[in-house]
Amino acid sequence: MCALCYVDEAMKAKIIAYNAEFHKVSKSPFGSDDQIGMLNLIDAQSRSAILSRADASKVFDLSVDHFMGMPGWFGAGDPTYQIWMTHTPGGEIVDNSMGVSLEANRLVGYSGDAISMYTHCGTHIDTFNHFGYGDLIFNEFNTSEHLGSRTWRKCGAETFPPIFARGVLLDVAGLHGVPTLPPSHAIGEADLTACLKRQEIALKPGDVVLIHTGQMKLWPDMAFVKNTPGLNRQGAEFLAKNGAIMIGADNLTLEQTPTVEPLNFFPVHTYLLAEAGVPILEMAYLDELVGEGIHEFAFFGACIKLRGATGSPMRPVAMPLAD
Template sequence: MVTEFGFCNLNPIRFGAMDASHTGTSNSEDLPSNWGRWGEDDQLGTLNLITAEARARGAAEARTGRTVSLAVPVRPAPLISGPFAPSTQDASPVQQMMVYVGSPAPAMADVMLVTNHHPRSTHLDALGHAIRDGRVYPGRPVDEAVTPAGARHGSTTAFAAGLATRGILLDLAADGPLPSGHAVTARDLEAAEERQRVRLESGDALVVRCGWPMTPDPERPMPGMSLDAVRWMHRRGVSLYAGDIGDAHPDLDPACPLPLHRVALPMMGLPLIDAAEVDELAAVCAELGRYAFLLTVAPPRIHGLTGVPVNPLAVF
């Protein structure tokens, strides 16, 4: 059964529908881009900015070994009537069935169906996930890059070696959640840097907290990243983005809707960790008086995925 729902389109033959109707009116030539910067076959995007120096900078932040998970907890739904796609954002992204194995030794095993791109699951978006003008990063036609059988280019396979760099938390909700419909700008991010006495450097991962759950509510417009903030990420050399704030729903700027998923990911090649849990991280940072840490992410080595659930770890 194929089901379409608000946060994802599961029909594999409708790639063309993801093109012009989702790009807004902004001219792609005026947008920040890394197409061609690391070659026509590049599948790492801004992860290329994680140099040995950047990794060493991150490793230096791991002083005590204290760890904090950035993943939201998931309670699976029972898989009792065959695989199906979640019909609403409130449905669990994981369906699970326990299986008894009697040979060669008694044991219990799991069968699971996982919906990767789901607002209630912390997941890593690979570079083949988002489309701009019929292409995925770095300009590869989407029908060449992604097929119904899986992604040939821009899949999570490119991240199999794992991600490790310095992470910087910019807590925009230290004094309370951001206002409804607030568009985060470069000024907001720089003000947080100054307040926390930290500066993001090229190759660092950016983690942002807004104090809102990442569950769209049409009755209460959520805050979101602006194109101005995405341009700032490009200038600063952000290698990876994570947070409890992403693209606003509904759109804050009709001229450039979904700037993270329609500009940062397909144009800049910036991998995104959607729906991160950052409240505990913010509490630990405030307790320790420092907002830098070693951030590690180890995606499972499954070929052909445009995204996968992950458990990012901040190490202090």
């Protein structure tokens, strides 16, 4: 059952007919203060519908783990993942940070740690303040009114709800009979429609669509980050206009890199986030789903509610459908 089954007919027609204007941010069809775009299609009934079909006897973890030296988007000078101990059992005997007796520190082994990372590190979701056009982001929020000294005051990760939806996996690498697509392979409408035909599956409004490029075969080698195969704008438009509420992939950037467009260095990000109101999931681990031939599933994912952040770690999971 699709998410739009419970949307009134006027809104359904408005959403399905919704067309972005090229290289311009869009007003949301959900109102002037909307910050979650197509995630508005998730409601109590759509969640219940997909969960009623989920087979919870097997759960697929679609996330990667975080570790020192992991691949990530660091080409623009963003910080790598770092972790360090803030307390160790032996260190507490020396430092006594808790101000207790020596006997207490010898009895209680206290360990603690801290991390530092770019918010787009590892498996994560991109929010609508991540990319826009000029000083505008989705729904015409702007830098002069809505961007503070530290964070955006609109469209941060804290606004995104837990995502329960039908998931669809499009195995583009499998379509081409390769474990990993060639570097910088552009995934357009032809690849996507061929995948749907090969897998005998149809897209429905309200779907989370995940694309298998095979890039996780390179993980954790740093080759993972170079010349990624991925969506081009044509492919992104095809999925968005077929009602996808979130689009993700098993690569670094979701989209093809480097882009062939002369001015827009991230045409898929700007289209989906600023024009179409569709969030992005990156670095999803899809190999187990592909290995078991599961192309339709119940998807669940929730990000950390980092107020104002342009992205947030997510640990998505998939469960096969019972029917």
